[in-house]
Amino acid sequence: METRRLLRTSGTLTAAAALLLSACTAQDGSAPPNPAGGNVDRGVDRVLEPLSAEIPGSLRPYYDQELDWRDCGPEGFQCADLTVPLDYEAPDAADDIEVAVVRARATDDGEPTGSLLVNPGGPGGSAVDFVQNFAGVGLPADVRAAYDIVGMDPRGVSRSEPVECLTDEEMDAHTQTDVTPDDAAETAALKEANDAFAAGCADDAGELLGHVSTVEAARDLDVLREVLGDEKLTYLGYSYGTFLGATYAGLFPSRSGRLVLDGAMDPSLPAEKLNRDQTAGFDTAFTAFAEDCAEQSDCPLGDDPEAAGATLASLLADIDEKPLPTGGDRELTESLATTGVISAMYTEQYWPRLRQALTDARDGDGAGLLALSDSYYERAPDGSYGNLMYANAAVNCIDQPAAFDGAEAAEAAVPDFEKASPVFGRNFAYSALICTDWPVEPTGRAHRIEAEGADPILVVGTTRDPATPYVWAEGLAAQLDSATLLTFDGDGHTAYGRGDTCVDGTVNSYLLEGTVPDDGKRC
Incomplete structure (x- = not known):
């Protein structure tokens, strides 16, 4: 599951938030x-x-x-x-x-x-x-x-003074949480995952979390x-x-x-506008990828760029229904697959890798998309995580009030987010809930x-x-x-x-x- 973050090319990390302040x-x-x-x-x-x-x-x-x-x-x-x-x-x-x-x-x-x-x-x-x-x-x-x-x-x-929120095993489970809930049970599971994440940050960081x-x-x-x-x-x-x-x-x-x-x-x-704008930004990048992919002989999304989004959405829906094996202990869930696609949007240097990963996923192998997702989350081969995702949420959530006050508000915003991106819109709307019940009040x-x-x-x-x-x-x-x-x-x-x-x-x-x-x- 993504929190709102931005990565830099050349393999170095970056990301975004919004600011605020008592001044x-x-x-x-x-x-x-x-x-x-x-x-x-x-x-x-x-x-x-x-x-x-x-x-x-x-x-x-x-x-x-x-x-x-x-x-x-x-x-x-x-x-x-x-x-x-x-x-x-x-x-x-x-x-x-x-x-x-x-x-x-x-x-x-x-x-x-x-x-x-x-x-x-x-x-x-x-x-x-x-x-x-x-x-x-x-x-x-x-x-x-x-x-x-x-x-x-x-x-x-x-x-x-790094903020650490979850054990590596807990973070594995967190990243697999369904961020496009289809029913009340999945919505409740998403809230539970976000609450556990926030509580872990508070337990670890203490007073620092507010500063x-x-x-x-x-x-x-x-x-x-x-x-x-x-x-x-x-x-x-x-x-x-x-x-x-x-x-x-x-x-x-x-x-x-x-x-x-x-x-x-x-x-x-x-925050809501930042998230919606970023949704549109990734849709623009995906359109550029789809147009380039359609010109390649190995494009798994077909030769019609305008149909590529629907083809990807269908693949993600299939993975949601039945996660893919990866050759290891973890399966590729819809959430991890979406993160893998998103990670490849940061630089066109990753586009050939994404084409191969999507081809493999279509053929029942989720290892390629899982590797892309792991690079996004800074998950090392030994299963350990850096603190980037924890710090990302901590700073974003202190800098500005949450985009939505709960799942109902996120669901109500889905049409606008899907207008910005039919493929990524629902995911981005619900991902914004990470700050909704944050344990410290925003200062900006x-x-x-x-x-x-x-x-x-x-x-x-x-x-x-x-x-x-x-x-x-x-x-x-x-x-x-x-x-x-x-x-x-x-x-x-x-x-x-x-x-x-x-x-x-x-x-x-x-x-x-x-x-x-x-x-x-x-x-």
Whole structure:
């Protein structure tokens, strides 16, 4: 069963949520027209207000700390632990926590330009892993020469006080839960699974569960920026990482430097709209896959792209009726099969693998789709899970009120979701119930982020991005006072670092020289 999350290409994880915060002000209502050309009347008018530019005295010890760097991993990486308050509003009344930091030093022999902080998304993706496995060695050489590449696992994620909710065996059962209930018994089973998940998170995380918001993670970023000695934050965020970066700009516009927000999400949208938009995004990606598949000799969905959705739906219905063997202890259920298909929508590099997996499933073998599903959930071959899905729910559910107050509301929304995607609509509507009975109240709400006074910000959107639909990039670029939108006409999730010379060259020029592309530039 999916919670709402977004993945990044190149095998690294990212995902999305929506933000909110007690510092939001203004009234509800429709957002002003979007000059970037997106839909109007999509979000709310309340605005994230900046914090004081002066660092409070109660927080000064955190900003003045020195990191104790140690060698870690191959390639000369250095790791450290940053101490931050559990509760920024009452730093003396609660325990401190430690968040994990890694850096790859600038490869140029001279003095580095500064630090480039990166986040791969999620929420729940590990920035430490991202730096060690990709950004620290795979970003363009000129960027790595100029900057120390730095990653911080946000609070609740991976090495930073990770939230753990279920045993591996319990998580196996959770992922098999039917997310498209056909009757009262299946609806009750879904609620029971969600309740057990939430209770496990509360039992494990305790007080931390109420302090894993994006706002608090952004405040941690500001502490790290100061400790690293950077006057302004230079930042590269993918997917949910764009929400984290935009939140930073909204809270600290005067300390925001060159920010690249790739695979952007729109913070002004309430949870139901975010989920419905993402449903449509995956439908767009599936349409692109179906059109490509129809041109291949081995397409298991036939040679008519318009019939591909119905063919897939029929296969999933058959699997719902009779799960498929996989050659192991687990069967392929409808929920796992759907997750496998969804995981392959993040990058066209997975399309050949999905064609083979669907062919095998049609022939009675579910191993291929199960492997795709396992990669989505970060399930290792030994059956262990990372904490990505736990952190994903914890952050999403604290950042914004739940999309629906119960199964009846989700069922009522199914027609709208199925209009967005006949194949995935029902699944996405019911998946949104994960936050409905969350054990802590959300501390945020949907809001616009304007970041008035910030340096120029570069927002990047991909036209057929499944997880962060292009309209979200348009929406964020329209909100941010100093943003420019760079459009990549392509498939898959996010754009920078995938080898497109136009996108990579434009972003490199911005990071290295501060050159902002012409508004409306397309690659």
